[in-house]
Amino acid sequence: LRKAGVKLNDTDCFVQDHADIFLPLSRSASCVAADIISTVEFNSSGELLATGDKGGRVVVFQREQESKSQPQRRGEYNVYSTFQSHEPEFDYLKSLEIEEKINKIKWLPQQNAAYFLLSTNDKTVKLWKISERDKRPEGYNLKDEDGRIRNPSTITSLRVPVLQPMDLMVEATARRVFSNAHTYHINSISVNSDLQTFISTDDLRVNLWNLEITDRSFNIVDIKPANMEELTEVITSAEFHPQHCHTFAYSSSKGSIRLCDMRQAALCDKHCKYFEEPEDPSTRSFFSEIISSISDVKFSHNGRYLMTRDYLTVKVWDLQMENKPLETYQVHDYLRGKLCSLYENDCIFDKFECVWNGSDSVIMTGSYNNFFRMFDRNTKRDVTLEASRENSKPRAILKPRKVCVGGKRRKDEISVDSLDFSKKILHTTWHPHENIIAVAATNNLYIFQDKVN
Amino acid sequence: MEVNAEARRILAVSISKLYASRTQRGGLRLHRSLLLSMVMRSARDIYHSSRECEGPAGAQPASEEPMDTTPNPEEQPGLPEPEPQPALNSTEPAQEESDSSEEDSDTEITEDKENLSPARQSRKRRGKASAAPDFLPSKRARLEPGEERYAAPLGSWRLPGRVEPPPLSLPPSLPPQQRSAEQRAEKKPDAGRKV
Numbered sequence: 001l002r003k004a005g006v007k008l009n010d011t012d013c014f015v016q017d018h019a020d021i022f023l024p025l026s027r028s029a030s031c032v033a034a035d036i037i038s039t040v041e042f043n044s045s046g047e048l049l050a051t052g053d054k055g056g057r058v059v060v061f062q063r064e065q066e067s068k069s070q071p072q073r074r075g076e077y078n079v080y081s082t083f084q085s086h087e088p089e090f091d092y093l094k095s096l097e098i099e100e101k102i103n104k105i106k107w108l109p110q111q112n113a114a115y116f117l118l119s120t121n122d123k124t125v126k127l128w129k130i131s132e133r134d135k136r137p138e139g140y141n142l143k144d145e146d147g148r149i150r151n152p153s154t155i156t157s158l159r160v161p162v163l164q165p166m167d168l169m170v171e172a173t174a175r176r177v178f179s180n181a182h183t184y185h186i187n188s189i190s191v192n193s194d195l196q197t198f199i200s201t202d203d204l205r206v207n208l209w210n211l212e213i214t215d216r217s218f219n220i221v222d223i224k225p226a227n228m229e230e231l232t233e234v235i236t237s238a239e240f241h242p243q244h245c246h247t248f249a250y251s252s253s254k255g256s257i258r259l260c261d262m263r264q265a266a267l268c269d270k271h272c273k274y275f276e277e278p279e280d281p282s283t284r285s286f287f288s289e290i291i292s293s294i295s296d297v298k299f300s301h302n303g304r305y306l307m308t309r310d311y312l313t314v315k316v317w318d319l320q321m322e323n324k325p326l327e328t329y330q331v332h333d334y335l336r337g338k339l340c341s342l343y344e345n346d347c348i349f350d351k352f353e354c355v356w357n358g359s360d361s362v363i364m365t366g367s368y369n370n371f372f373r374m375f376d377r378n379t380k381r382d383v384t385l386e387a388s389r390e391n392s393k394p395r396a397i398l399k400p401r402k403v404c405v406g407g408k409r410r411k412d413e414i415s416v417d418s419l420d421f422s423k424k425i426l427h428t429t430w431h432p433h434e435n436i437i438a439v440a441a442t443n444n445l446y447i448f449q450d451k452v453n
Numbered sequence: 454m455e456v457n458a459e460a461r462r463i464l465a466v467s468i469s470k471l472y473a474s475r476t477q478r479g480g481l482r483l484h485r486s487l488l489l490s491m492v493m494r495s496a497r498d499i500y501h502s503s504r505e506c507e508g509p510a511g512a513q514p515a516s517e518e519p520m521d522t523t524p525n526p527e528e529q530p531g532l533p534e535p536e537p538q539p540a541l542n543s544t545e546p547a548q549e550e551s552d553s554s555e556e557d558s559d560t561e562i563t564e565d566k567e568n569l570s571p572a573r574q575s576r577k578r579r580g581k582a583s584a585a586p587d588f589l590p591s592k593r594a595r596l597e598p599g600e601e602r603y604a605a606p607l608g609s610w611r612l613p614g615r616v617e618p619p620p621l622s623l624p625p626s627l628p629p630q631q632r633s634a635e636q637r638a639e640k641k642p643d644a645g646r647k648v
Contacts, residue, residue, distance in 0.1 A: 096480040122479055184483055203483040234484045253484055286463055286499070289491040293484075340459070343492070344466055349485060 037440035039427055043107035043115065046431040049077055049438055050117055051445055052102025056086040058119055058172075060130060077438075077447055081130050083172035086121040098123050104189050106198070108211075116175070118198060122185040125200050127176035127211060133169045137161040181207050181217045188237045194245040201238040206250060206268075220268045221250060221260065236294050236351075243303045251308055255279075255292035257317065275306065275317050277324045287339040287348060295351035300360040301432075307363055309354040312336060314365050314375065329375045329382065332367045334405045334416045347421050358433045366425025369414065370441045371401060387425060387439045387446040398448065460500040467493045 035053040042049050049061040062080035089098040099122055108116040114131040139161045143149050184202035191198045199220070200207050206221035221238075225231055238250035246262045258271035279288065291311035298307045305326070306317040312333055315325035331352075335342060342348040347368070354365040366372045367384070375382045384401045404413035427440040436449045467489050474481060474489075 094480070097478050099479040101479075185479070187484075231483075231487060234487055236484065253487060286460075286492055286495045289495075290488045293488065340463070343463070346470075349488070 036443050037427060037445060038101050038103065039105050040429045040438050040440050040445065041105045041107060041117075042429050042431050042438065043117075044109045044432055046433055046436065048080065048107070048115060049429070049447070050105045050107065050119075051438075051440065052085065052105050052119055053443075054099075054101045056084055056088070056100030056102060056121065058083055058085045058102060058105065058117075058128070060115075060117075060172075081170040081172050083128070085119045085126060085128065085174075086124065089123070091123075103186060106189050106191050108191055109195060111195075118189050118191065120186050120189050120200065123179065123182055125178040125186070125189055125198075125209070126174050127178075128172050129175045130170060130172045133171060134166060135163040136166045138164045176211065176214050178209055178214050178217065181209075187235070188239065190239045190248065192240045192245050193243055197245075199238055199240065199248060201235055201250065203234040206235065206238050206248075208262075218266070220262065220266070222267070222269065237297045239297055239299055241303055242299050242301060249297055249299065249306060251294035251297040253293040254289070255294055255310060257294065257297060257306060257308060259319065273319070273322055275322050275325075277315070283336075285339060287343055290343070290348050291339065296353040298354055298356060300356050301358060302360055305360065307354050307356060309352050309365055311348060311350075311352075314354050314363060316363070316377065327377065329363070329373075331365055331373055332371075332403070334403055338416070342421070345421060347424070350424055350426060352424075352426050353428060355428050355430045357430045357435065364428055364430060364437065366428055366439070368421050368424050369419040370423040370425055371403075372425045372428060372439055385448075387441045387444075387448075389444075456499055457503045460496040460503070463496040464493055464500070467496065 035055045035057070037051050037053050039052040040049065041051075047063050049063075051059050051061075053059075058081075059079060060081040061077035063075040063077050066075050085102055086100040088100045090096070091098055101121055102119050103122065104118075104120050106118045108118070110116075114129050117128050117130070119126055119128060138145065139159050141150075141155060141159060141161075142152075178200065182200065182202045182205070184204055186200055186202050188201045189198060190201075196212075197208055197210055200209065200217075201221075204222065204224040205219055207217040208220050209217045221235070223233070223235060233252045233254040233256075236251045236253055238248055241247035241249070247259060248262070248268075249257055249259045251257045254276075256274060256276040259273035259275070260268035260270075261272045262268060264270070264272065279292070294308045294310050296307075296309040299305070300307065300316075304319060306319060308315050308317065308325075309331075312331060312335060314329045314331060316327040316329075318326045339348060352366050354363060356363055361378055362374055362376050364372060364374045370387045371384050372387065373382060373384050384403070385398045386401050399412075402410070402413045403419070404410065404415050409415050423441060425439055425441055429438050431437070434449070436447065439446045439448065471486065471489050471493075474485060
């Protein structure tokens with residue numbers, strides 16, 4: 001694969017207020033036309049951005065080095081590598097098709113010249129190595145330049161092959177395949193801070209792997225009841241603590257989070273902390289269980305907080321306080337009265353992700369109509385922005401959007417009934433150090449940045 | 454009653470979703486199935502309690518009758534619909550009658566099920582819904598030799614409540630408790646931890 005410089009929308013950005021005014025930095029053309037992006041993830045330096053899609057492909061973008069000639073232009077993200085990570089499979093034993101859709105991608109921190117990432121579909125996790133090749137050996141004795149074997153009788157002298165420069169090529173190779181460990185559908189993976197192990201999580205189990213060993217994994221959480229008819233909750237996501245290699249958290253469909261310490265026992269069925277907010281009986285409805293199901297859980301970078309996303313809210317939990325969240329943010333509370341319709345059109349099952357910024361001061365999550373929301377934890381201000389082609393013109397500053405919840409609708413507001421529920425932003429990611437965000441809107445990737453003068 | 458109507462609508466929607474999820478690519482999603490069954494249970498409970506308010510409810514089982522693991526290639530092993538959903542029964546083919554009579558301990562019905570004729574107890578569970586909703590294809594169950602087919606009024610979507618039992622008839626040669634061993638064995642408990 002050649003390193004492709006895809007021409008992207010270029011914007012010169014200038015911003016007054018950091019963190020709540022974002023501008024389009026680049027928008028990728030849909031690299032794979034009709035394919036829906038199913039996950040996005042920056043690597044730990046922010047140099048690379050990976051996307052996975054429903055077709056099993058991974059596309060990795062790399063940030064351009066800032067050039068001295070155009071200092072105002074911050075590095076754009078260009079396509080760096082594209083590869084087919086997973087293929088559709090068929091489980092003959094159960095007569096089930098296994099989707100190739102990439103559910104999650106997690107990067108390993110860079111330890112040498114190559115980049116490593118884990119990608120997973122419903123059943124199999126793979127470790128991919130992405131490396132550059134800019135030299136190739138030339139001058140073989142036994143084969144000619146095209147690779148054909150030379151006739152030995154024509155070889156009259158001996159020479160040593162020499163490495164010659166070549167056009168940069170980026171290759172992705174599958175280095176490990178971690179398979180056959182999950183009966184149910186994998187919803188998340190998380191790399192341990194020890195950089196030697198990782199966990200993969202399905203509806204009922206969490207498995208611990210060593211990155212070097214593919215034929216064995218340890219089951220560390222198992223909530224499958226002896227009688228499946230007694231099942232009342234499933235695991236929806238799990239993540240390792242960013243610093244403590246013995247601690248991980250998993251969220252459930254009942255709205256609770258459990259923190260587990262792997263030093264306590266081999267099987268972490270007993271949690272060491274249990275986070276749950278008692279249900280407010282006044283808001284009880286047919287759909288209370290669905291909307292309290294946690295779709296994403298993320299530790300803060302400093303390791304002191306947990307963030308959870310359920311259908312209508314984002315909550316920040318202090319690890320020291322289990323009985324209620326520290327902060328609750330309403331993402332789109334105007335949908336509370338529409339739950340029945342959202343149940344009928346399946347939107348109520350949408351799994352939104354949430355993300356911290358590098359300093360843990362701002363959190364972000366997606367919504368409908370290609371809206372995404374940011375909440376500043378310090379100032380308590382929030383903003384709604386939209387990822388759309390119209391907004392991504394050069395020099396454009398993203399204008400805050402507002403949903404009108406009844407009564408008079410102002411000129412720029414949009415009414416709840418006009419929201420497009422087919423346009424949803426489920427996957428977002430934030431650069432680890434800078435205010436650059438990537439937002440997946442169906443099959444388009446938007447990258448926004450703010451720049452302080 | 455409005456709540457009643459909403460509960461019925463939600464039940465109908467849920468059933469069609471559950472039905473559709475069986476043909477979904479990637480197999481049955483446990484999480485989604487669980488949430489669907491929870492909604493259905495809430496809706497069913499609301500419907501029941503609203504019917505209770507309306508008038509004396511028919512002596513029908515309002516219990517949790519466990520869902521059978523029908524031998525369905527689309528289902529994963531050890532993965533029946535997570536919560537017992539009697540309302541589903543009308544859409545499931547060939548329900549195992551053995552389950553309802555063996556695990557009757559928690560039913561509230563007053564009639565003596567054991568001594569009823571199989572003609573009265575057809576293979577479709579009558580407790581929750583007497584007929585398939587008209588938007589789903591009707592499935593006729595296979596009958597045991599000696600059993601008669603109980604003609605149910607199709608095309609009317611009636612939720613649990615009052616289902617008039619037919620007049621009792623003499624027990625034929627095949628009383629309900631003599632199920633084949635095969636039918637009993639078909640319900641295998643899911644035991645042990647498997648990774």
